[in-house]
Amino acid sequence: MSHGKTLQENAEQFFDKIFDKHKEQMSCAKGCAKCCHTDISIFTWEAELIVDWFMALGESDKNRLKSLWLYDQQKGEDQYGKEAMPCTFLYDNACSIYEARPIICRTQGAPLFVNDAVDACPLNFTEHFPQKTDWLELSRLNTLSSLVQMNFEAGYSFLNEERIELKDLRKILSIL
Numbered sequence: 001m002s003h004g005k006t007l008q009e010n011a012e013q014f015f016d017k018i019f020d021k022h023k024e025q026m027s028c029a030k031g032c033a034k035c036c037h038t039d040i041s042i043f044t045w046e047a048e049l050i051v052d053w054f055m056a057l058g059e060s061d062k063n064r065l066k067s068l069w070l071y072d073q074q075k076g077e078d079q080y081g082k083e084a085m086p087c088t089f090l091y092d093n094a095c096s097i098y099e100a101r102p103i104i105c106r107t108q109g110a111p112l113f114v115n116d117a118v119d120a121c122p123l124n125f126t127e128h129f130p131q132k133t134d135w136l137e138l139s140r141l142n143t144l145s146s147l148v149q150m151n152f153e154a155g156y157s158f159l160n161e162e163r164i165e166l167k168d169l170r171k172i173l174s175i176l
């Protein structure tokens with residue numbers, strides 16, 4: 001398994017552990033996609049994992065996704081109550097690339113330690129934050145992610161930059 005995939009899985013396991021422990025203080029659930037009302041870019045090592053995942057799908061699943069992505073998206077509301085466009089992969093409040101979603105998406109909702117402070121979705125931990133051992137150190141995760149990128153050799157010629165916007169990645173997937 002690649003270092004990048006391991007990093008993604010570790011981040012997801014951390015989130016699952018926090019959710020199991022603090023679910024009464026967390027609103028994260030299927031159908032809540034407020035944190036997906038955003039526009040993000042990702043390292044190309046993650047984009048390659050998404051492309052590999054997509055290429056491994058059967059033709060009918062690929063075509064189903066390509067058809068879905070032709071639909072116009074509607075504005076929604078982010079976790080701060082502000083009107084916002086959804087992520088390019090969000091349809092019916094569900095992530096259409098869920099199994100291959102980027103690392104940042106796997107950590108949303110957890111307490112994130114960043115810039116000497118702990119932060120989380122405003123819908124979570126409204127009473128109090130959990131103890132420090134349950135915070136995800138974002139700078140450490142970002143450093144590890146950068147290290148994976150430094151050692152990344154793209155297997156696809158269109159992933160020759162350091163980062164890619166998800167909306168550009170969707171355009172590429174749509175013509176593969």
Ligand code: SF4
Nearest residue numbers: 036087089090095105
């Ligand atoms: S890739 Fe999926 S999980 Fe991540 S922001 Fe977009 S819709 Fe949400």
